[in-house]
Amino acid sequence: MRELINNKIRTSGDVRFPLYDKAEKLGVFTAEKGWLISAPTATGKSHIGIEVIKRNLPKKPRMETFLYLVSYKALAEEIYAKLKKELPPETRINIKTGDYDRPFIPTETDVLVATYESIDGMIQQGIEFYPSIVVADEISIISDDHRGAKIESLISYLAKFKSGTKLYALSAVLSAPERIAKWLGTELLLGNEEDRPVKLEIKCLLIPKGKKIATIRKLIKNGLSQGNFLIFCETKREVEKLCSELKNIVAASMTSREIREVKELAIQLKNEFPYLVDIPELITKGVAYHHADLEVDLRNRIEEAFRQKKIKVVVATTTLSAGVNLPARFVIVRDVTRHEAGRRKLLPISEMVNMLGRAGRPGHDKLGTGYFFVPKEKANQRSYKEFISKVKKCKVEELNSQIPKSMTNVLHFILATAARFKGITRDDLISVYNTTLWGFEHPLKRPFLSSEKLTSRIREVLKPPRGGVKIDQTSIRIAGNVLYAKGGSKQYEITISEEKCTCECPAFTYRGGICKHIRQLQYDAIIGDIGKKNPEAKTIAIASFKSTGLKRDPMYMLSVGVDLLLNWKFLEEKNGKLLITRDGRQALVNYLLEMEHVRLLRDRIKKGETVKNEEDIIRWAIEDYTIPEDETTRSGLPEVLAQAIWKHIKNQPYKQILPKRWIKPFLDAKDKLNQIFNAYLAFCPKENKMLAQLIRTARRRVHYGCTKELLPLMVLDIEEINDVLKAEKLFQNGIKNVNDLSRVYYEELSELLKISQDEARKAVQKAKNIVKLVSEFSGDRAQLGILAARTGVKVDALLDYLLPKEVAERLRY
Missing domain, CATH: 3.40.50.300 (P-loop containing nucleotide triphosphate hydrolases)
Structure with missing residues (x-):
C-alpha cells in the first residue's frame, strides 16, 4: 500500500518526478529536520509537501496542527482540495483565507491550509496552537515590495519561536539557496532542470x-x-x-x-x-x-x-x-x-x-x-x-529582506512582533530581529539602545561635518513631507525627505548626492534644537536617512521606530513591555500606505468632525491625499485631479473629462483614494455605523464614478451594463436595482441601451441569478465568500445593497 501511495504522489501518468526520489533518499519525509526545497517549476515540490503531511499524520499528537501556507487564496483552495483527496476521510482539514471565515479550533483541526496573512492574523489575535509541521509554499514572496516584509517576519516567527516546529520551505530556483537554508536553519534539497519530467x-x-x-x-x-x-x-x-x-x-x-x-x-x-x-x-x-x-x-x-x-x-x-x-x-x-x-x-x-x-x-x-x-x-x-x-536564463532575483527598505516596513515589523508575542521587551525585540533575514545578515547584540545611547549612536552614524555647518533657524519650514532650510556661509537651499535629499551647493553634485549641509540638517533635526522644537522635522529627518547614502544602522532604525510608535500611540509601554494598541492593530492592516500617513488618517477620524454626507468624506480624502504641510494646512490632491474627481462622481466618464496625458495620474489617484477610504474605515469606531456607511458610499462613488443613486446597479459589476451612462439610462427608465433589472425583457433592454440582444440576455440572466442566490442565502457567515464568488458582487456590497438589513447587520458586526 505504501508503495502504491508513493507512486501516486511522485508520478503523473507514467512519468516519475525525480525530485521526489531525491527527497526519499535524503529522508525528507521523516520530519526529523526542516528542509528548504529549491527546484524549478513543475518538479513536484507541492507533492512533496503534501506527502510530508500525509506520512506524519498518523503519529501527530492531538494537540498539534500541521500547516500548509500559501501566498494566494486560489492556491489555498487547490491545496485544500488535494489534501481532502489524499488524506484519510477522518482527517480534520480546515482552510483560512479572506473568503473563508470558518472557526479554527486547534484541538479539532489536524491540517490547516491558509494564506500567510490569514495565519498571521490569527497569531496576532492571540489564538494558541502548536504547528509541528509547517509547509511554506513559494517563500520567494518575501521579496515582494508590499507583502514581503510581513511574510518574512511571520516565517521567522514560525521557524524560530514555535517549539518543535519543522519548517518545509518550498521555492522555485533561488540564486543563493545555501544562504536561505542557513537563515531558516533547515537542510537543503536542490532540484534542477533535469528534475522536470518535461x-x-x-x-x-x-x-x-x-x-x-x-x-x-x-x-x-x-x-x-x-x-x-x-x-x-x-x-x-x-x-x-x-x-x-x-x-x-x-x-x-x-x-x-x-x-x-x-x-x-x-x-x-x-x-x-x-x-x-x-x-x-x-x-x-x-x-x-x-x-x-x-x-x-x-x-x-x-x-x-x-x-x-x-x-x-x-x-x-x-x-x-x-x-x-x-x-x-x-x-x-x-x-x-x-x-x-x-x-x-x-x-x-x-x-x-x-x-x-x-x-x-x-x-x-x-x-x-x-x-x-x-x-x-x-x-x-x-x-x-x-x-x-x-x-x-531563469535567473531569478536574489532573495533579500524587504524590512529595511523603508521605515514603514520597520514599523510594521515592530508592531507585528508586539502583536504576535502579546507584548515584548525592548531587549527581546533584538532577539526577534536576529531571526529575520535582515537580522541574520546584520545581527545585533543586546541591550536595546537607551535614549542616551541612541543619541550616541546617531552621533556615530550621522557624524556631523568637522567644524560644523550653521543652519539658519529662521529658514526652517515644512511643506508636505519635505523639510526645507538654508545653511552654510552662502545660505544654500537644503531639502530632505524620504524620497530624496537636495542641496544647492556644488559638492552635492560631484559627491554623488550628499554634502555637509544635508548631514548637518539631519543631525540638528534628529538630535539637535530643530527636532526638539519641531517633532515633525525630526520625523522627516528620520525618514530621509535612507536617501543620504549613509550605511543603514538596524539598531538605530529599531530604536527610532519604537519611539515613533509610542509617540503615535500605536504602541504603549507597560511594566517594561511594548504592547500593541487597537489603533496599532488597524495600522498593520493598511500596509500600502506609509505608516505616518496612516497615523494622520487615524487622527482625522479621531477628531470626530461633523459630516453631512459622503461628499464630505470625499473632501477629506482629497485633502488627506498627501501628508499635510503642518497642523493647519493640507496639501492634498493636485487641483486638476481633484476637479476631475468631483466631476467623475457626478456620472462623467473620466475619458471625457481629462486629456489623455492626465488619465494615468487620475487612475493612480483613484487607487490611492481607495486606500485612504480603507484606512478611514479601519479607524472608524464600531458604534459609529452611520460614519462607516458614509465612508463605504464615498469609496464606491469614487471607484465607479457615479452618483449615489446609481450605486445599487453599479455594484452588481455586470459587465454588459457596468458603464455609468448605461446605468444612468436604466435609472431614468425606472430600473434602479437588481430586482428591477431581473424583471426586464432582454429585447427591451437591448433597445434601451443600444446593445446586442445577446449582451442584454446575459445581463438580465445575471441579475436573475443574483436575485435567486441571495434569496437562497442561509445567513451563515462562512458562506458569505461563496455567495460573493457566485454572484460576482463584492462582500461589502452584498451587505449594503442586497441582503436583508437584519442579516447584513448581524454579519457585519
Whole structure:
C-alpha cells in the first residue's frame, strides 16, 4: 500500500518526478529536520509537501496542527482540495483565507491550509496552537515590495519561536539557496532542470503596438494540433475579454466529437452552477477563463476539463503563477508588467519563471514551450534587455529582506512582533530581529539602545561635518513631507525627505548626492534644537536617512521606530513591555500606505468632525491625499485631479473629462483614494455605523464614478451594463436595482441601451441569478465568500445593497 501511495504522489501518468526520489533518499519525509526545497517549476515540490503531511499524520499528537501556507487564496483552495483527496476521510482539514471565515479550533483541526496573512492574523489575535509541521509554499514572496516584509517576519516567527516546529520551505530556483537554508536553519534539497519530467524552452516575442491579439491568434492556429494553451493576462477583465476574442478561432479547430464533448460539459456545468452565464457558452467553443473570483468547485471542473483536453485554451490571471498545477503544451505570458504603487513595473523574474514553467504536460509532452511578449518599442531599453535575458536564463532575483527598505516596513515589523508575542521587551525585540533575514545578515547584540545611547549612536552614524555647518533657524519650514532650510556661509537651499535629499551647493553634485549641509540638517533635526522644537522635522529627518547614502544602522532604525510608535500611540509601554494598541492593530492592516500617513488618517477620524454626507468624506480624502504641510494646512490632491474627481462622481466618464496625458495620474489617484477610504474605515469606531456607511458610499462613488443613486446597479459589476451612462439610462427608465433589472425583457433592454440582444440576455440572466442566490442565502457567515464568488458582487456590497438589513447587520458586526 505504501508503495502504491508513493507512486501516486511522485508520478503523473507514467512519468516519475525525480525530485521526489531525491527527497526519499535524503529522508525528507521523516520530519526529523526542516528542509528548504529549491527546484524549478513543475518538479513536484507541492507533492512533496503534501506527502510530508500525509506520512506524519498518523503519529501527530492531538494537540498539534500541521500547516500548509500559501501566498494566494486560489492556491489555498487547490491545496485544500488535494489534501481532502489524499488524506484519510477522518482527517480534520480546515482552510483560512479572506473568503473563508470558518472557526479554527486547534484541538479539532489536524491540517490547516491558509494564506500567510490569514495565519498571521490569527497569531496576532492571540489564538494558541502548536504547528509541528509547517509547509511554506513559494517563500520567494518575501521579496515582494508590499507583502514581503510581513511574510518574512511571520516565517521567522514560525521557524524560530514555535517549539518543535519543522519548517518545509518550498521555492522555485533561488540564486543563493545555501544562504536561505542557513537563515531558516533547515537542510537543503536542490532540484534542477533535469528534475522536470518535461523539458522547457522559453521564447521572447517582440510585439508591435496593437498586435498582441493577432500574435496570439497566430500561435494558437499553428499550435493547437500539438496541445493546449494557457495564457496569462494582468486583470480579470482582460482575461474575460481575451476569451471572447479567441473563442471562434479555437472552435474552428475542433472536431465534431470534441464539439459534442464540450457541449455536454457546458450542460453539466449549467446544471451544477445555474448562476453561470458566459462560461458555458465559452466552453462550447473550447475556451474558458480562470481567476480567483470563480468558486473553487467551478475552477476544479475547468482545470479537469483542460487536463482532459476538452478545453483547448484557458486564459488566467497571474494567480496561477503561484503554483496551481495546470500544465499546458504552450504558455503565453501576454502582459509582463503590472500596475503597482502608481506606476508600471516589470513582473518579478521568479513570477515569470513560474508562469512559463507551466509549459509541458507530464505524460503527454516531451517539450513545453513558453512565450512571453515584450513591446517591440521597448526591447532596446536597458531594463527590458536585462529582463529578457534573465527570464530566458531563469535567473531569478536574489532573495533579500524587504524590512529595511523603508521605515514603514520597520514599523510594521515592530508592531507585528508586539502583536504576535502579546507584548515584548525592548531587549527581546533584538532577539526577534536576529531571526529575520535582515537580522541574520546584520545581527545585533543586546541591550536595546537607551535614549542616551541612541543619541550616541546617531552621533556615530550621522557624524556631523568637522567644524560644523550653521543652519539658519529662521529658514526652517515644512511643506508636505519635505523639510526645507538654508545653511552654510552662502545660505544654500537644503531639502530632505524620504524620497530624496537636495542641496544647492556644488559638492552635492560631484559627491554623488550628499554634502555637509544635508548631514548637518539631519543631525540638528534628529538630535539637535530643530527636532526638539519641531517633532515633525525630526520625523522627516528620520525618514530621509535612507536617501543620504549613509550605511543603514538596524539598531538605530529599531530604536527610532519604537519611539515613533509610542509617540503615535500605536504602541504603549507597560511594566517594561511594548504592547500593541487597537489603533496599532488597524495600522498593520493598511500596509500600502506609509505608516505616518496612516497615523494622520487615524487622527482625522479621531477628531470626530461633523459630516453631512459622503461628499464630505470625499473632501477629506482629497485633502488627506498627501501628508499635510503642518497642523493647519493640507496639501492634498493636485487641483486638476481633484476637479476631475468631483466631476467623475457626478456620472462623467473620466475619458471625457481629462486629456489623455492626465488619465494615468487620475487612475493612480483613484487607487490611492481607495486606500485612504480603507484606512478611514479601519479607524472608524464600531458604534459609529452611520460614519462607516458614509465612508463605504464615498469609496464606491469614487471607484465607479457615479452618483449615489446609481450605486445599487453599479455594484452588481455586470459587465454588459457596468458603464455609468448605461446605468444612468436604466435609472431614468425606472430600473434602479437588481430586482428591477431581473424583471426586464432582454429585447427591451437591448433597445434601451443600444446593445446586442445577446449582451442584454446575459445581463438580465445575471441579475436573475443574483436575485435567486441571495434569496437562497442561509445567513451563515462562512458562506458569505461563496455567495460573493457566485454572484460576482463584492462582500461589502452584498451587505449594503442586497441582503436583508437584519442579516447584513448581524454579519457585519
